[in-house]
Amino acid sequence: MERYRRLNIKLTPQRLAILKHLEGNKAHPSADEIYKSVKKKYPTMSFATIYNTLEALKEKGNIRELKIDPAKKRYDPDMSPHHHIICTKCSSIFDVYKDFDIRLPEETAGGFKVSGKNIEFFGTCRKCK
Amino acid sequence: MERYRRLNIKLTPQRLAILKHLEGNKAHPSADEIYKSVKKKYPTMSFATIYNTLEALKEKGNIRELKIDPAKKRYDPDMSPHHHIICTKCSSIFDVYKDFDIRLPEETAGGFKVSGKNIEFFGTCRKCK
DNA sequence: CTATCTGCAAACGTTTTGCATCTGT
DNA sequence: ACAGATGCAAAACGTTTGCAGATAG
DSSP states (O other): OGGGGGGOSOOOHHHHHHHHHHTTOOSOOBHHHHHHHHHHHOTTOOHHHHHHHHHHHHHTTSOEEEOSSTTSOEEEOOOSSOEEEEETTTOOEEEEOOOOOOOOOGGGGTTOEEEEEEEEEEEEOTTTO | OGGGGGGOSOOOHHHHHHHHHHTTOOSOOBHHHHHHHHHHHOTTOOHHHHHHHHHHHHHTTSOEEEOSSTTSOEEEOOOSSOEEEEETTTOOEEEEOOOOOOOOOGGGGTTOEEEEEEEEEEEEOTTTO
16 A cells, blocks of 8 residues: 555555555456456446556556557556567466567667567467477 | 469459558558458458458468557568567557577576567657657 | 546447358369 | 358447546545
8 A cells, every 4th residue: 555655646445456456466467357356346346447547557657568469458567677478379478587688770770769679479388288 | 363372262352452452561551451442442342351361361371460559450461580660659560670589598488388489669750750 | 625536338449250142163 | 062252230349438426635
């Protein structure tokens, strides 16, 4: 609770439940998964609140929105620099904590002002292979 | 026409129009963009046909489905190994023809059998900056 | 007190599907 | 001839929105 004060967003019970669900969560949950989980405690929980909160958290730099899964957005509360590897069979996502020193040469960037990069690995996870 | 025979899919006029639209296309078009374009010549064109054809082409390894744009799938007929850079303002996508020698150490892969990788850059394009 | 959040339901844009008809091979 | 494609409309799916009432600060 205290540690969320700095977010400068209203800390409603619903939001605290969402934050609690996200904290330390390594599953890269979708909005629907968060919704289902928090709805157990707050049966009136709505997607408006879920998305509203996720948007606020994203804006404050507290979570990342992942587009690694084309079917739906996934959210990652781990803001430390890392990449992901996704299983092409079960779609589960794991973290990759390795830094790759990749730079785009001026000529290759085609006039872009590059502001970031994203590396996705894919393959078959331990369970699925 | 001839060069599409090896695809082993029925070459209907609609499909040839889709193939023609895709050939050499560097715009990474969405299904809707392909639909709009092909509909000019085939006014009865439907999304069923668009998605059906794109799925067939993807399966035969003739196009790639890009997930770099979270709003919608984009399609890339360029199967040569390359990466992408997307403009965070106008969402236009450009190709990056540079090979990055990135490998995931056994320990970091977490039991995964890695089969590929994908690098996305993002930034502001020449026009938008 | 009031700016902001919640919850509901309706709307949205993209993608998928069922099915009757048609067509490439 | 027939496996498979087309076209239409409806449905599915994730996400967004409008708004009236509630609440954190």
